[in-house]
Amino acid sequence: AQRVTQPEKLLSVFKGAPVELKCNxxxxxxxxxxxxxxxxxxxxxxxxxxxSRESIKGFTADLNKGETSFHLKKxxxxxxxxxxxxxxxxxxxxxxxxxxxxxxxxxxxxx
Amino acid sequence: DTGVSQxxxxxxxxxxxxxxxxxxxxxxxxxxxxxxxxxGQGPEFLTYFQNEAQLEKSRLLSDRFSAERPKGSxxxxxxxxxxxxxxxxxxxxxxxxxxxxxxxFGPGTRLLVL
Numbered sequence: 001a002q003r004v005t006q007p008e009k010l011l012s013v014f015k016g017a018p019v020e021l022k023c024n025x026x027x028x029x030x031x032x033x034x035x036x037x038x039x040x041x042x043x044x045x046x047x048x049x050x051x052s053r054e055s056i057k058g059f060t061a062d063l064n065k066g067e068t069s070f071h072l073k074k075x076x077x078x079x080x081x082x083x084x085x086x087x088x089x090x091x092x093x094x095x096x097x098x099x100x101x102x103x104x105x106x107x108x109x110x111x
Numbered sequence: 112d113t114g115v116s117q118x119x120x121x122x123x124x125x126x127x128x129x130x131x132x133x134x135x136x137x138x139x140x141x142x143x144x145x146x147x148x149x150x151g152q153g154p155e156f157l158t159y160f161q162n163e164a165q166l167e168k169s170r171l172l173s174d175r176f177s178a179e180r181p182k183g184s185x186x187x188x189x190x191x192x193x194x195x196x197x198x199x200x201x202x203x204x205x206x207x208x209x210x211x212x213x214x215x216f217g218p219g220t221r222l223l224v225l
Contacts, residue, residue, distance in 0.1 A: 009151070043114075044154070044202070044216040086153050097206075098144060098167065099214060101153030 002027040004089050006102035013077050014110050021072040021105045023061075023087030030092040033063055033070040034099065038084040047072075047085070057081070077109045113137060115217035117203050123223045124193055131189045132220045136205030143186050144214060145178055146202040147171065154202050160186060161208070193224045 003026045013019045025031060035047040048056045050063040050070060061072045070087060084106050088099040116135045124130050136143050141162050146154035157176070158168045162183040172178075175193075180186040190197055200221050204214040 004153075006153075043218045046213055046215075049213075088153070097142065097212070098156035098159055098169075099146075099154070100156070103151065103153050 002031065002089050002091070002100045004087050004100055004102035006085075006087055006105050008105045009103070010106050010108070012108045012110060015079055016076050019074050019077040019081070019107065019109075021085050021087075021107065023070045023072065023102060025068050025070065025087075025089050027068075027089060027091070032090045032092045033061070034088040034090070035059070035061055035070075035072050036086045036088055036101075038086070040083070044086070077107075079109045079111060082107055082109045115203055115205050115215055117201075117217040117220050119220055120218060121221050121223075123225065125225050126193060126195060128193055129189065129191045130193055130222065131187055132201055132203075132222075134186045134188070134203030134205075134217060136184070136186070136203070137207075137215055138184075140205035140207050140215075141183065142206045142208055142212070143180055144204040144206070145186070145188050146204065148200040148202055148219070149198075157188075190222075193222075195224050198222055198224045 005024045033050040036044050037047040038044045059074045084104050086104045087102040118133045144159040145157040148154045156169050157172050158178050160180040175191045178188045200219045202219045203217040206212045206214045
């Protein structure tokens with residue numbers, strides 16, 4: 001069975017400060033990792049996926065298989081980054097296609 | 112709006128009543144997922160369809176829950192004999208079976224069982 005842990009329910013940083021949202025996972029096979037974001041009054045949307053290895057809105061995340069982590073980072077937080085962030089995992093192969101989500105981290109960027 | 116749509120957006124019902132939710136996926140998407148989200152938690156998988164075939168069901172999906180996707184387009188999720196513990200946000204997502212297979216989520220249906 002797979003599991004995703006986001007240890008921080010709430011995280012506050014000041015505008016311009018670096019931010020790191022932690023995500024750890026457990027899965028016996030090869031996972032695909034994602035970060036989803038939900039802005040206030042909006043639907044859940046994909047922010048980035050580890051396979052793409054791209055930076056979206058200044059955010060990056062590196063899959064560390066040794067530490068089984070997929071932390072989300074941004075060097076300079078902006079007020080518009082305030083949102084709920086969910087880390088999610090999907091098996092890279094096999095028949096199971098569903099996402100397993102963490103419990104989320106509410107990020108608040110203070111002015 | 113060509114995104115995933117869900118109806119109704121809110122539902123209040125009394126314990127013991129049956130409720131049905133509808134999800135309309137993005138038109139060319141052949142995979143459709145249902146998730147449930149309770150307060151303070153991330154979404155939890157319930158079931159998924161590829162075209163009209165229901166391929167996987169979670170253990171969370173008790174026999175009071177049933178989902179259909181009769182023509183491989185829209186889907187319905189029915190909860191019979193609702194219980195207070197069924198109160199949650201029910202999310203639908205759809206994806207296209209291709210290399211990326213990004214799941215696009217709908218706005219959700221918030222259910223409150225009194």
